[in-house]
Amino acid sequence: MRNTWTICAKELRSYFVSPIAYLLLTMFALIFGFFFWNALGYFVIEGMEMQLRGQAFPMNINEQIIRPLLSNVSVVGLFFIPMITMRLFAEEKRSGTIELLATSPVRDMEVILGKWLAAMILYSCLLLFTALNFAFLFHYGKPDWKPLAVGYLGLLLQAGTLLALGTFISTLTKNQIIAGAATFGVCLLLWVLEWTSGYESATWAQVLSYLSVITHFESFAKGVIEAKDVIFYLTGIFLGLFLTARSMESMRWRS
């Protein structure tokens, strides 16, 4: 456990001494800020139109702002995750520092968990920026905080799955670009698999759609925690980390 924390602290440090963390934070804050501004603008215009027409349609901040925004974050996150994970192992393999880790009295799993945790913490930092925007909603309106909290939980679980898979892909190559591109491909695929359910209701389409990380986020965005979704993400995290461990072990058998 101590080793996990040592590795995690080292990884976090290298994220934050290099421009990568700041670049990601800036880009994420900008993009999310734009989404937020759009959603809010739409909400305000719609509200005014309702008033003009004299309708008293119930306006709901949670349903009309927070829920679509959370879904947006879950998709935008797919684009950021490869940039977080691509260096985790690929860089160590390229620079040879993997030899230091592999010859130190540290278990592979401690190394993997440390790196994954660092990636999770960086992603949480990205999410903190979205919280800044949401804080305005709480200042000017009265949204329900519980669905929002559930939404964040869902985002973290979803990111956990993708970060674990990204970590695994990073162990496969020395080249960060390849690791990043492959992770991006996997993330994208795990998103668009959901589309099959739009036009097809056969079993294969349902299976594919079920595999999509986005499908399982929908209930979280609504503020509902469903056991099957939580289990899906936890299984995904476990699978990713397990594959990473196998991949690290196989390095010892290849020269």
Next chain:
Amino acid sequence: MRILTCFLCPTSGTASVAGFDILEQPFEVKKRIGYLPETPPLYPEMETAEYLRFVGKLKGLSGAELEKRIDYVCERCFVGDVKNKLLGKLSKGYRQRVGLAQAIIHNPDVLILDEPTAGLDPKQINETRDLIKGLAGDHTIILSTHILPEVEQTCEQVVIINKGKLVATDSVRNLQARTRGDESLLLEVASRNGQLDDLMVQQKLEAVPGVSRALCTEHKDASLLFEVQSQKGQLVRGDLARVVVASGWDLYELRSAAKSLEEVFLQLTGNQTPADAQENPPSELQS
């Protein structure tokens, strides 16, 4: 080397380090080895002290003990003056020394060094060699190198491996003696009055009892260089000197042409081309 450090698994067989099997108890082995790979495993974005702290923690040190070891290895490996510099900005010599500092931070029983002087300039090479020699008192050092004079200088025990097979394991001196058959001498003769006739000198040298063959190897301006083979056990040097002087020539040099480790190495690995043969010659220094 990488198998000994538990970085790779052997395809067959096993090994043990400090009494622990690398397959059965890799954790115990890892605690007892310090390893410096060919390229020091440094994180360019870290500072020296910070990096040593990280490695120390990985090796199981903590608190005051860790700080003490950091100070100690910094002093020992002469990296104290770059303690707060980024590793990415250090020169090759410093990187190598930080790599060594990293390897000894947890005071390991066995120190494994893979070509520690590769890519350094002559001054740095000397410094690194001295440093390694200095460490020899505290750790068992296994050193792999392609530079055979380095072995002669630093190692006590040599292991020559050719294509994965153990060819020889012995001390440097014994190895040299083992392959030497006839004794071979180098002799430089000069004459102050005019040219020397190499045939005449050769005849005179070969007439000395015990000498089996004399061969002129080089003509210099005013002197001749001879390689003289003598039978084993015959002490011919005194006689050779007397013959030269008695003939009115000057004796410039007379020394035993000890075989360099390089020749020994080539002989043991079957006289392949040097590039071929030196593919994997780890040599070992034990202290």
